Structures are given as structure tokens and as C-alpha cells.
Amino acid sequence: MVLWTRLAPEPLAEDGSGGMRGRGVVPVRWEVAEDERFSERVAHGVSNATPELGHSVHVEVDTLRPDREYFYRFRVGGEISPVGRTRTAPAAGANLDRLAFAFVSCQNYPAGYYTAHRHLADEDLRAVVHLGDYIYEGGATGSLGRAHAPAREVVSLADYRIRHAQYRTDPDLQRSHAAFPWIVTWDDHEVENNYADEISQHDDVAPGDFLVRRAAAYQAYYEHLPLRRSSVPKGPDMRIHRRLRFGRLAEFTVLDGRQYRSDQVGRNSPEAQDPDRSMLGAEQERWLLDGLGASTARWNILAQQTVMARADRDPGQGLRLPMDNWNGYEPARQRLFDGVVERCVENLVVITGDAHCSMAADLKRDFAEPDSRTVGAEFLGTSISSGGDGADMDRRGEQWLAANPHMKFYNQRRGYVRCTVDRDGYRADYRVVPYVTRPGAPVSTLAGFVVENGRPGVQEA
Template structure:
């Protein structure tokens, strides 16, 4: 991205600040737009819920193109109601779909009641969007009896079809927790199930917008987005494989002269992520105020489900140190820690100092029920070498052992009652116990972990799974054969997690089955196979 094509920071700041509020424009202030094709082709979604508010999202992208070549801002009316027919309107208003932000709309609806479902829709001229369903969080002191969340990650478009979303929709979760790799930046895949209409590396804002729009065109994904709020974070492929903070990671784009300016690519990717996710406009405005136009977007946040559970959603990409001793420039490649002097450097961080402090404070306020840490990857130690010696993947928590120890120590120091880690990234299901010290077989159990498989992205090295399970006995289950998702159901007394897997993610009509089900009694921190 050349200087001439960088978005103007001051103008974006003004637009984002305006978008953070609600524009109350009288109906008919602009001429009624008549559309020749549906402008809401990417559907609707909601997210960032609070007890009294929620973010509603859509983006105008008609197949025939926008009027005036997409150069003008367009008014979009929105409505929130108690009923699907919109006979009992709760709130309504108008927002502007701005060309500088891809004609995306982020409405932050205030004044809602806690712990209840609502219906919403958008209207633009003579067109109406599909109807979405959203909900608010319980009041801080409330004591809900049940919380059902579905968690998922890694949906590489060319690796398969999105049947998993269709089946998740039938589960009717309260919330979806998406843990990263919503898109992939690659040109294409070997033996692709389906190929991109436009080939080449994704590296500019228009290209990132195009890749998101391609994913959002899937009916099953759109239906799941409209069914309930999404709580989202990212991993690496929303920008570039294996990137670490301001370091590019994957060397191939540079070697192939595909990307010359990683900072510009990251800024474009961050803006495109904001444009396509239900995150609060205020966070984008804060980044712009700090002079980092699209170069920072805070995603780590806390969702409180009354006294039943806290979800601490983390970001382990934006603030991390570079991977240590990466073999041949491959940041995720295996590393023998005995040959890497910087491996255990206590200064190295995965979350960044500020996010670590925020997390420590949040753990100190954890409820006595459930504390859920939603983060991108596998948390527990996984030795890839059978027998003597150790070999670890350098891109996840294994590559940042001092950072993991600090988090484990925080769990102990704050006496967090029932920690539950959710993860993704590895394209395999891994279920295990979180240990105070992974090098001691008799270590104290601090919590449990469910690292989920992918929606479509292929795994690697599935034939080595039995040996890796045997080498790492704190894990009680692993599966690399299935793509899918997980459903976690929390009550005051018990957590029940169900792993759901497709028979063949390459097929549109793939069927789903239960791979395994586990329960955890509150206060025990021990997995039981149901």
C-alpha cells in the first residue's frame, strides 16, 4: 500500500467517532433509494453484547454495484423489536454506511433490557435485510442457570464447504465464540475443493474486503451469524501466516515479492476485520486517536454472564514477541528448547505486558462459578518428540513458556475456581487438564482445556496423533480426522462439552455426529467422559 493509497487518519477518526454513536435522522431526509438487486448480500450479525446494549452489523454490497460508484455515504435504517414481525418495536434509528469503511454499518444499540432476546433488521431505501436474532448479557448480579456457547475456528474457504455452520445453527446456542482464522490470506490451496474467483495473495484493503465478502456469501455462515451474537477474536491468517506483532512471520510473501510493506498490509487487514465484524466502533476510534490508523484494534475483552461465568477473550497475535529460534524462517516449525538460548527468556510475552496486566486483574475478580479463557490456540504443553528430549511448536504457548508460567501462577495466586480454556488453530480436537507444572506427572490440576478442530482447514500429521497422546498424558482425548465445532453448556454445578464432527467437510451435504462428550463438576477441575 503506497502512501498515496493509505487512508487519511484524521478523516477515518472523524468517521469512526461518528459511527460509534447512533444517527437519529428523520425518515425521508434523503431520497428513497431504489435497488435493482439486494444490497444486503453479506447478511447481518450482532456482537459485543452488554447487559444493556449490543452491536448490530451489516455491509451494503449489492451484486450490481453501489449508486454513484460507491463514492457516497448511504443512510441505513435499523429496527430492534421484541417480535420477529416487528409489531413491538423497541428502538429504531438510522446510521450511515460510509465508503471509507467499506459501507459497513456498526450500530451500538443502547437502553436494552438484560438477559433477553431481541430481533433486528436493516432497511435501505426499498430493501430490507434478513431478520437477525440477538441477546443481551445478564445483569451483573443475576444468577442464570444455563449458558450454551458454540466455539469454532479456522474456516479456510478452499479446503471445503461450510456444512458445520448449518449444523451449529440447529444447536441453537446462546452465543458463538469465534477463535480466529476467519479468512486465509493465501493465493489458493493444493488440491482445493473450490478455488478463489480472484487468485493471488491478499495484501490490500480492497483484496481483504473481497476475501471477507467471499466467505460471507455462504448461506450457512450467514444464517449462523444472524442466529445469535458472535464474540470474536482473530489469529494470524486474518493478516499473514505466523505474524507476531509487527513482525511479518511467514517469509514467502516477501521472497515472492508479493508483499513489500508488512506494516501497511497489517493496517489494511485490521481495518477490513473491523469492517466485517460486530466490534464496537469506539475501539477503532481509539486506535485512530492514538495515531495507529488501522494499526491497532483492541479485541481482548471480558464478557460477564452474571454470576454464572466470565469469558475472557484474548488476543495472542497483536502484541506478542517474535517466535524464538524459528527453523528456516518457519515460525510455527518444531524447536528443540535445549538448542534455543532465548526459549525461556522471562521477558518474552505472547499477550503483551498491558494485556497480561489486564488479564491478571480480571482473574482477580473471577466468579466462584466458571472462568472461560477464549484464546487462539492449544494452551497445554504438547511434546512432539516421543521418548527422551523435547520438541515443541514455536508459534503457540509452547513457544512462550515463561508467558504460560505467568498465567498459570496467576490462576493459582487468585485461586480461580473453575478455569476452562477454549482454543483453536491446530485443526484438531485436543481435550486435557491444565497443570500447574507440565513437567511433573503429579502436578496440581488447575483447570481443563478444549482446543477445537477447524470448520474446514486441513490438519497435518494426523498419523502421529496416537504417539503424541501417549507422550502427553495430561491430554485425555485427541482427534484429527474430523472438522467441526464444540458446544459448551454451563450450569452452576457442571460443564458439559460436546465435540461435533463432520463426516466429510469437502461436501456441501456433510452430516454431523458426536465425537465425544465430557463433563466437569464445579470445583473438581477434572474431566469425565460422558
């Protein structure tokens, strides 16, 4: 379990220091208790907040009992933090009866209020999974009084620290973090829109120059999220792909679809079918398939960034595919699906963000053949705020449902996906809010889908 905080009395200080300029190492006391009043303290210690990591604190506590709820807080001098709640994972071999979690993505600060996070905090969950676009790098101002700080595209370490700190000032996001342990991965906007490995989306930026920016972005990301020491960046490199086990019931494989990928190519480019192209990089791809093949969990959940199912937008005989997600990396997707079949991987569920819409789909070994074998299910979750209020249907949704028989559902409202897993099935409930451009929206369940144990693919609940 990782406990996180950052010392930032002035979160938006222009130098990115959070108001800690000139401060050296600061000892931070931390406490864990079984009750919110801390009458039964079970662990405590001191962790040093250093300027090298933005005076952030990442405490790894490994002395707690498995599968238990705990409360935690921090102290510095006469200051005391609000109380957070967390829960340890069950033991690796535990026979867990039920697992409830939610997944979210894409929380553009100027685009809308984080009402979905406020409702999320009231759910009965063991964890929250964030699938990327935790921040946005641009200089948007919007029209809601939530303009980005600094008021420009961020490129330096100070810039990224200020942007992360601004997002962290949102009370609904704070409430969501304080309610549950979080599992996080990134997409592109934590650095730059549509970047690929060392390649900027701007042709005039040299890879070496872009890696300087990536190093700054990765460090600020680490400083502001509950990640282990194994993820401390080494310059422009940072390992974020990992596995998390919830007893014998579920194993989460958290992927990194940005840091190692091949560059995007044009829709009609013959390079799109180059078998050497990769979404994950060769090492992560091997690690993924080896892990899936060795898994003994009932449910194998891939937590990743971009749409995996074929997403054709041409209802006719042609193909109009997006090139930044798995549709632009078809050989890599085929290797994954073939590897899943060859290793007899069962109960594969993919959870996805990025697209600012909700969708549920069967994952077919050959999307060109509707009767092809179904190898898994994909649940695409909408954004927290990106894209504004949204709508029940848009042109993309009409095209997707007309052109892709493996897609079962589409919606473009904002919200999150609540998932409930037991030995018999996996259920995904799409929780949506009707608006984000003003506060106070209610939440409702728009649709629910299930995957039955041993029967790959999506069914209406």
C-alpha cells in the first residue's frame, strides 16, 4: 500500500515549488489506524520530503493485515492533513468472493466540473483505476472560471508541477482520492497530445529535445500520484506497467501504451501493416503475454489507455480507422489476440479510456469475420469532464454502431464505470451525469453489461 502527500502551502507558486522554495529536507510523520479517530493506531513513521521530488511523500506500508480498511494522515510541525481511507489487497491465495472497483479517465480541468468524482467517492469500492489523461498539457481557459495554470502549454518541470497541483486543488478530486486506493497509468496528455515514445506530435521538435520535456512530465506525474519507488523516473524513463493481484479472483495488468510505442502512421500508409510496429514495445509485449499465460486468477483485467476493438467509422465497404489507438497498430493487436488464444487465457476483460465516450464490445480474433472467435470483452469508459457535457449519441456513435457488429453500446455522456466481479461474472455499470459545465449534476446508471465466467463477450445485464 502506498500513502501519498505533497507539501505545497502555495500550490500554484510560479516557480513550481508549491511555496517550498529554499526549504530542504522536511520530515513528515505519517500514521495509519483502524478507525477514523485514530484511537487504534497500527503503524506510524517518518518519511522525508525532499526538494528533488517536489517535497512529495510516497510511503510504502507493508506491515498491515491483508484485505482490511485503514485510515491514514500526515503531520508536519503543527499542521495535520485531512484523513484518508484506504484498503489493503487480499492475500495472493485468498478466495475473494467479490471485488468492486471503478475506472475513470480524461479529466480536462477547464472543460467541466468533477461532479463524477464527487459521486464516485460515495460508491462502495475497493479501488479506483485511472486510465490516463489525469492532466491536460494545453493552455486552455474554457468559459467556466477554471482556466489552466500556468496560462500556456506546459513544457518544464515547474510548469508540470503547477498544472498537477492545480488539478489536485479540486475538492471533488481530493474527495475521490481520499476515499479509495488508486491504481494509475498515463496516456498522452500527461506529456503531450499523441506523442509516441521519443517522438513529439510536432515535426520540428527533435527527439532529444522532446525527451527533456518527457523527463519533466514524468517526474511531475510521479510526484503527484501514489506510485511505488519502483516507478521513480530515471530521466525520461519511468516504469509504470505492473501487475496487481486481488486474491484468486482477479489480476490487473496495468499497461503503458505511450512510452514504448512505434510512431503513428497515416490511415492509408502501407507501414500500418508492418509486423515490427508495436503499441507496447517488444519487452512489455512479452511481459504481458507471459503474465497472461501464467495467470491463475479467475478474471484477467487489462487496464490500458486506448480503444482496442476495431472502431471503423465507414458503414459501407471501406475502412475508416483511427490511427492513434490499437486500430493503428493492427499487427500488435493481432499478436496479442493470437497469444491469448495460444495460451488458453480465459475471462479476459479490457478496460479503456481516452475516447471521451462509453462503449462495450466483443473482442474478435478476426474483426473482418463477425463469426470469428471472441477472445475477450472491452469496456470503454467515458471522460470525467473532457469534451464538456456530451450527449447520448453523436455522429461517431452512429457510425461505430453501424459499421462494427461487435460493438453493443455507445453513449457520450460523462461519468465513470463501476465494476463488480465475482466467480460467476463480471458486471460493468455505466454511471453518468447529465452535465459538467455547471456543478451539482445527479448521477444515474445508464446501462449495465455482464461477462459470464467461461463465456467471453458482452451481454446486457
